[in-house]
Amino acid sequence: MSPDSTTEAPPVPLTRGCPFSPPETATAFREAGVPRRVTIWDGSRPWLITRHDQVQQVLGPSGRFGADVTDPGFPNTSSAQPAVEGNVFFRKDGDEHLPIRRILNPDFTAKRSEALRPRVAELTERLLDELPAKGKPLDLVEEYALALPTVVICEILGVPYEERHAVHESSKIMVQLSHPKEEKVAAHQALHGNLSRHMAKKRTEPDDGLLSRLVNTWVDDKGVLSFEEAVGLGTLVIGAGHETTANMIGLGILALLREPEQRDILLSDPGKYAGTATEEMMRYWSMVQTEPRRVCLEDTEIGGVLIKAGEGVICNLPAANRDPEVFVAPENLDLTRVERRHMGFGFGVHQCLGQNLSRVEMQEAWPRLFQRYPTLRLAVAEDELHFRDDSLTYGLEELPVTW
């Protein structure tokens, strides 16, 4: 059967038979070695790219694949995507993307993120201090995995301490699938309104946070952004900056609970292993599960298949990051693995802005949790855990634990 035949276009998102492995269909497609058609919500049939080298071909510097969600051929995640994200820099290419990315880059370099490590460690310890008072069993997703990135990103942005609770509440609603769409939209608007008020205030009370710089330098001094655009960027950074990291912290804790020998390796010398452990967790979980998406701008052959200009492509990171051509024994979680070519943070010009920060948070969050609570264990049977199979990012709804 030809890879382009109508009968072979399974619906996306693909489901997982095993919560610890990529969807079986994606693995089978990777083994077949060529792009395959899938079907998305609007009935269109973009290509699914599953091999490591082919994902790099799509996301790499060729300029043949675009990220503009308003392009008619772009395989949108929902009917709302072009309206909601149509003007956001990271859904654009070239001159509409890079200049904005450059505005944000300085706050997220490896050096800046590393300088934040002592503060991240302090905030982590503070959250750990507060856990016993919350009672057992305790949902670590909400009280730890989501709380840490929220306070950290609030510090970077310069959101005042007393407002963090409101940001945390909005984020919790935006992150949870069980909340109706209207509630999520309302939470997003509340966050936007909240930031808008703070940013207006920063004009008379500037500080060294990102929000202050956005409004005072990039809106008022240079006139590069409008006030609304600057608020949008702040909201975007909060949104992109904590749900992803929160999901990864939660999934990583689960992996460490399930594989005590791996946890022992990490705890034997966190200074030595936290780095490789984080890269391996990123590879193993590949929690961005239905993106990156692109539209083909120029006819391109991938794996012997002609992708035509105007056709959509969806990269499947979970399958690509288990590609045996690149990773030895890819199904195993090996926290000492040194092969770092995973694409958990994407690849190419749109590669994750916040990856350095996120790394520091994960590197601090996992060892410190188990050092403080060495008897930590799941409070429910593993098969009672709910994974977010159908959302853009993979994760756990809740992680009930006790100790």
Ligand code: HEM
């Ligand atoms: C474990 C945590 C994270 C994961 C797995 C993750 C994953 C990703 C991936 C796969 C992309 C590429 C999307 C594409 O090519 O279409 C991306 C882009 C991006 N990420 Fe992250 N991310 C994480 C944390 C963060 C944090 C902490 C921030 C902000 C502080 C952030 C902000 C962004 C932004 C703004 C982009 C778009 C960059 C661009 O288009 O130039 N992310 N992320």
